[in-house]
Each structure stands twice: as C-alpha cells, then as structure tokens.
Amino acid sequence: MISCKSYQLKDGKPVSNTEKTVENLYFSSKEDYVYKCQMDVYKNHISGILIIKKISETMHRVVMTSDFGNKMIDFEISENDFKLNYVLADLDKKMVINFLKNDFQELLRQKFPVKESFENDDSKIYLSKFDKKQYYLFFDKENGLLNQIIYTQNNKEKIDFTFEAKKTTFAEVINLQHKDFKINIKLNQITENE
C-alpha cells in the first residue's frame, strides 16, 4: 500500500525569509524542451518523446509522440487554462487527460510566493501555499539549483518532482512520482538546449 500519512519536513530548521518568491525556471525559456519520456501508469508502460514549449508568458504547449513519431497527445496549458488540440483515440479517457492536465500544471508552475523558509545540511527549503496546496521547494546549497518539489494537498504528499540540472533554465533529468497513485513519469533530455 502507498502511505497517505501527513507530510512533514524532516531535519529542516526554520530560518527567516530571505526571498519573497522562488521560481521553477526549468521550462521558462522559449527554446524547445525535448525529452525521452517513460510513463508508468499502474501496469502500463508508455514510451515516447515529450516536447514542451513556452508559447506565451503564461502558456505552454505540450506534445507527446510515440518513438515512431506519431502524435499521441497535444495540448496547451497554463495555470488556469487547458486546451486539448489532439488526443489519440486510445488515450482519449477523461481520467488520463485529467491526470496529465494536473501533473503538467504543477510541473510547469513557475512562481512560488514564499511563506516560510528552512534549511538543512544540503538545501535551502521554501514553503509556498496556494489555498489547500502546499509546495516544498528544495534548492541545492552549493549550486543554487532547484532539485526537488514536494507537492502536498491538505498536508498529504501528492507528487514528488525531482530534477537533475546543470543550469537554472534546463533540467536534464526529471522524475515525477505520484504518492497516492501508481503513476510515474521519467524524462530524459534528448536534445541540447542552448
């Protein structure tokens, strides 16, 4: 069973706020973001290529194709909007689309107003809140890069995002793990983003 206990930050010492807002800049550039994508949805394994592109100040275009190149899903997404351009008949299920919409809305969220700040040995940690949603953002102390976001709702851990990056605007490896459902998305960069 997957646990549903309340999320509590371990070994983080409260510190005074130094930042008003922190940002996830991993999708903030207008370049193409292209990843090899492996999704595990319960027992189904879905493979393909995922393309994310910022098309306006608030909007991203997200397209997933199979490894052979044919399009599986194509949508435009912002914090408040969602427009489905195309979905392959086999994937056209409300549950699937809602999951993708929700996951990508969280992954692409850029600005996080800081409510509280913490520190541990490795990271500076910022807590951000929107209504029932809470986010813990972990920034590596050494290189200053965002390496994890823990997204909670009503204090329950919902999604754990991890990032491996060498610069602020581009993550080479991204993992998205649901804590309440057996859904995992793994992204590996396949084209240089310069």
Added chain:
Amino acid sequence: MIKNIAFGAFLLISGFVFAQNTAMTRAEAKAFVTKISSETKEIKTLQSDFAQTKKMDFLDKSIVTYGRMSLKSPNTLSWKYTKPYQYSIIFKENKIFINDQGKKSSVDAKSKTFEKINKLIVGSSNGKMFSDPEFSVVYLKNSSSNIAKFTPKSAQLLKYIKQIELHFPKNQSTVSQVNMTEASGDTTNIVFKNTKINAPIPASEFSL
C-alpha cells in the same frame, strides 16, 4: 512591391521544385509495380541504417533520431533506435518485444497501432503495400526516383495518417525514404542508408 516580387519568385521556385515530380502514365505505373513486386520477392533479409526526422510547426528544431532496421522474410522485424537514446522493438512470431532503455517487456501483436506499423514496414519492403485495399495509390516520378503516394481510404485511418510517400531510387528495389504526414500536418521523414539485401543477419539482432 518588393514583397510581391519576392512572393512571386518564391511561387516560381516552389512551383519549379514541385513540378519535378510528375505523374507516371498508367503503363509506367504498372511496369514499376511489377518490377518492384518481382524484385522484392527475392528479398530474404534486409538491413538498413535510418535517420528519422520529426517536424512540428511550433518547434524551432526538428527532432532527429537514428537507428537500425533488420528484416527477415516473411515477418520478423527489428527496429532499433540507437541515438540519442536506446529503444528497440522486435516483431517475431506474432509477439512484440520491447526494450525501452533497459526496461524489457513483451505483448501479443494485437495492438492496432503496432499491427499497422509492422504492416507498413514489412509491406513497403515486399511490395505488398501496393495492393493494400486500405490505401489508394498515386505514382509519381522525378529524375532520380519513383514515388508511390498512399492515401488511406477509411476515415478511421485518416485520423492517424493523411499520407505516406515511399521513395524508390531508380536503380534500387527498396525504399530509400518514407515521408509520413499526419492529419495535423506534422511530418515524419525516415531516410534509409547502407541498405544490404540478403546479407546474413545474426540471430542476436532479433532478440533483446
């Protein structure tokens, strides 16, 4: 005014490029299909390197992946991407074997999409595609190649694909290039290189 001239010049040039492909006569098309069909009957194995280029209107750059294709008559097929990531798919004895960057799985070959991919690749290498009732075919030629343009007949299939173009160089009985256009207008283009016919293929090529 300059804009108009530039536009006119563009039309002229693109018109010239497009005009290079002309329709085959009925007799030419028949001769072409007969030739390809008889030559491909002699194909027992086929190996080729490929480069796959995906274009989408909103992207700055195309997405290019590389790999190797191996085919053993009548219907064993290995399609392996090697760059920039590893992904292999093998069609063998009505089963599909997949190795996705080390993650191995197998499924029965019932999936409609996989069935179509297999049919398309195997069909285009053995000439059977020309008589596939699901497509209508138009034959074109230019100075270096013969081109068969396939359009799905059913609305069902049109949802996936608008058109498939197979290019056969004039001195070759196998496909050198496949251009696929999706309903959205996005294109996937596959160029085959270093094609070997009837060279022995090690069994390991058809296992993960």
